[in-house]
Amino acid sequence: MYTAIKVTVKGKVQGVGFRPFIYQLSKKYHLNGTVQNNLNGVIILAEGEEGQLGNMVDEIKRNPPKLAKITEITIHPAPLAHYKEFTIIPSRENGRAVPWIPADAGICEQCLEEMMDPSNRRYHYPFINCTQCGPRYTIINRLPYDRPYTTMKDFPMCPDCQVEYEDPLNRRHHAQPICCPDCGPTLSLHNQGGESLAEDQSAITRTIDLIKQGHIVAIKGIGGFHLACDAYQGWAVDRLRLRKKRPQKPLAVMVKSLEAARGLCHISRIEEDILMSPEMPIVILRSKGGDGLPPTISPGLSTLGVMLPYTPLHHLLFNDHRLDCIVMTSANPSGHPILYKDEHLKHVRNMCDYTLTHNRRIDFPIDDSVVQCDGEHPLFVRRARGYVPEPLKTTSDVDRMIALGGNQKNTFSVGSGDTIVMSPHVGDLENEEMISSFDYQLRHYKEYLGVNEIRTVVDKHPLYASPSIAKKLKGKTISVQHHHAHHVSCMEDNGLNEPCAGIILDGTGYGEDGNIWGFEFLYGDAQSYERLAHLTYTPLPGGEKAVKEPWRNAVGMLLYYWPESGKELCMKLFPERVKEIKIMDQMIVHQINTPMAGTCGRLFDAVSAILGICQVSTYEGEAAIKLSDYMNRTKLESTGETYSFHVIRSSPNQFQLDLSPMIDEIIQDKFQQPITAIAQKFHTTLVSCCIQMVLELFRNRPELNRTVVLSGGSFQNVFLAREIRQGLQKEGVNVYTHRNVPCHDGGLSLGQIIIAAHTLEGR
Secondary structure: OEEEEEEEEEEEOOOOOHHHHHHHHHHHOOOEEEEEEEOOEEEEEEEEEHHHHHHHHHHHHHOOOOOOEEEEEEEEEOOOOOOOOEEEOOOOOOOOOOOOOOOOEOOOHHHHHHHOOOOOOOOOOOOOOEOOEEOOHHHEOOOOOOHHHEHHHHOOOOHHHHHHHHOOOOOOOOOOOOOOOOOOOOEEEEEOOOOEEEEHHHHHHHHHHHHHOOOOEEEEOOOOEEEEEEOOOHHHHHHHHHHHOOOOOOOOEEEOOHHHHHHHEEOOHHHHHHHHOOOOOEEEEEEOOOOOOOHHHOOOOOEEEEEOOOOHHHHHHHOOOOOOEEEEEEOOOOOOOOOOOHHHHHHHOOOOOEEEEEOOOOOOOOOOOEEEEOOOOEEEEEOOOOOOOOOEEOOOOOOOEEEOOOOOOEOOEEEEOOEEEEOOOOEOOOOHHHHHHHHHHHHHHHHHHOOOOOEEEEEOOOOOHHHHHHOOOOOEEEEEOHHHHHHHHHHHHOOOOOOEEEEEEEEEEEOOOOOEEEEEEEEEOOOOEEEEEEEOOEEOOOOHHHHHOHHHHHHHHHHHHOOOOHHHHHHHHOHHHHHHHHHHHHHHHOOOOOOEEEEHHHHHHHHHHHOOOOOOOOOOOHHHHHHHHHHHOOOOOOOOOOOOOEEEEEEOOEEEEEOHHHHHHHHHHHOOOOHHHHHHHHHHHHHHHHHHHHHHHHHHOOOOOOEEEEEOHHHHOHHHHHHHHHHHHHOOOEEEOOOOOOOOHHHHHHHHHHHHHHHHHHO
16 A cells, blocks of 8 residues: 655754665665654655555664664654655754754774775875764754754865765765865864974874874864873873873873773773774773883873774874874863863963864864773763763753753753753863853853753852852752752652652762761652751861862861870871861861861761872862772672771651761771771771661651662762662662763752752742
8 A cells, every 4th residue: 555654753863874864765665755854853754655664664763873862753644745756855944842963973984994995085084974973063053963054164065075965875975074185174283383394194194203202292183182192101191291280180091992902901891882882982991000001191090091093083193003002181271171272272282292283163162971880881970072962851841941060070951841951071160261161061052952041050059150150141040959969860860750768979068057968868859858867077177178188087087086086196197297287176176167077078088098098189089089999909808897887866867877986997907907908898888887877767767768869979989889789779679870971960960950840840
């Protein structure tokens, strides 16, 4: 029976070769009609034999293009229009659904083969791409995703590219960044003074020479400039750190192949899949050691952030086999936004010896994504290139809401209808440059999505940047408690709506009682929450200064827990700080600039300082990260031995966790036991006390739903997350961890926007 249907396909279906795919199916199944993009997705009008139409729909569902991600397919009968052929027709700028902005994708195998083929017209061309790979998000001015709305409009297609672009059977059909050496972007190498030294292939060859000679070269990539140097030359790494003002924070490396990565690190099958995925993020791997890499790449850690070449240019840098592994880190001073515009070159040149740049504009900057694996699942450390911006469907009405996130590892979320679009990692909003970058990206998203906000959601912390940013935006402001947002972020990440318990472990969050929270046992949902238990408070002498100097945390705890003997203990542990300890003692007694805090991050800081691992942090979380790393260094012995702690009932329905006995025992062990053994016992104690506290809460309140979510930055510690999850599951508790957004403050805006939606609904 000859009939007609209208098929609407929604999801990630633009910029992924979807229309050519449909065209090829029309030929395969002898169908006539049209296929077209609009802001709703892809619209297919197809006529043919009923069985063949069914075959087409079945293949769309089973075997879409590699980069596509279908979220919805609707099929309706349509009147016969008696089309003579099947055609791809121009995009329409209509539709009411939230548009799916295509993400940048690493180079595909077919393009890589062509680039290495001397007979191919794109041989060694560093901007080769097709519908399955290349820049997307970073070059788009506006939607729909068509070449005139990208920075590729600066490069008119040559006749050969035009033929490929217009041929529905060609894999570059409607590949918007399509180009070749005759019509596309070009490379140029410059010295610090801006003088041009070489172009195109000779620029690549000279760059390899310079890196091998120990020079630092800034390389313009997809989302901004990177600083690159030979990872095996320690003095070059040291110079890069000095210029970037990044003394200790780990540096990522790019290796030429998966085999080279295996030479450096232990790689599981899941980690291999992530490394080789179209997103091609940095993956945090366990280093094998003894590989010749200088320890200054990842100081004090047994892990290494590794990525594979994801652009054609990267592959060409490794092509002549003189380079095996290069440091590849974003070209910006620490704490400042990524540099990506040509006018930024004057700042870039302050950090490098040479610049390898190109003349394709970047409209939207983006960092490399960072992922780690918990043994079963990938976990986001930084959600950015390749993964952003992927719309998240919700059952909440988030229309025209904007959530501004937190101050650290910031992301924001924009709501449109029943869809949330989260920004990529922005960074820490600690200076005007970062706030300006935040403003620019937020403005861009509002234009993309056509959103004029009616509500702006911020963290309750009065000193965060978000409340002042919100004053510049339209509509009313809703404030959300930090840990409630973490709790709901994990619930939303897992599609949970019923009230549940949450263990929220992080560094800092403004509490409802004016103290600093961060070791919380909550119960609730997006409408409300109840604080069931928390870590006992101890003083932070110097406030923010104690966050950057972990030894102050330790001193604060010791002087508070043991007013008489604590001072002597402090002087024994930190003999070079005697004068400061006496001052801090008086600060605590007289409560001068000494906020009270009960957070997991500060607990890690204190133990790290006591054990001599890290007394002053040069980057956020350094003390905790270096202490956690001891769990990777030896095969863990499951002794189950823990330090002492107390679970205290402070009221009929609230408990406190007192870890002072553990601190006392750790200090005793410091002078008798190896650090690795102490670190393992400390971690095991935290797992045990969290499990015991949850079970005590459920015993006290048997009516509570026996479901727990785990959120907060401390759950980047894979051991804590895995062991607490497995321990609670053995007790019959349902446990959920983050999957699609980071557990740290990078996921905060998701929880904020959901809570705000329910707050308004409740009103």
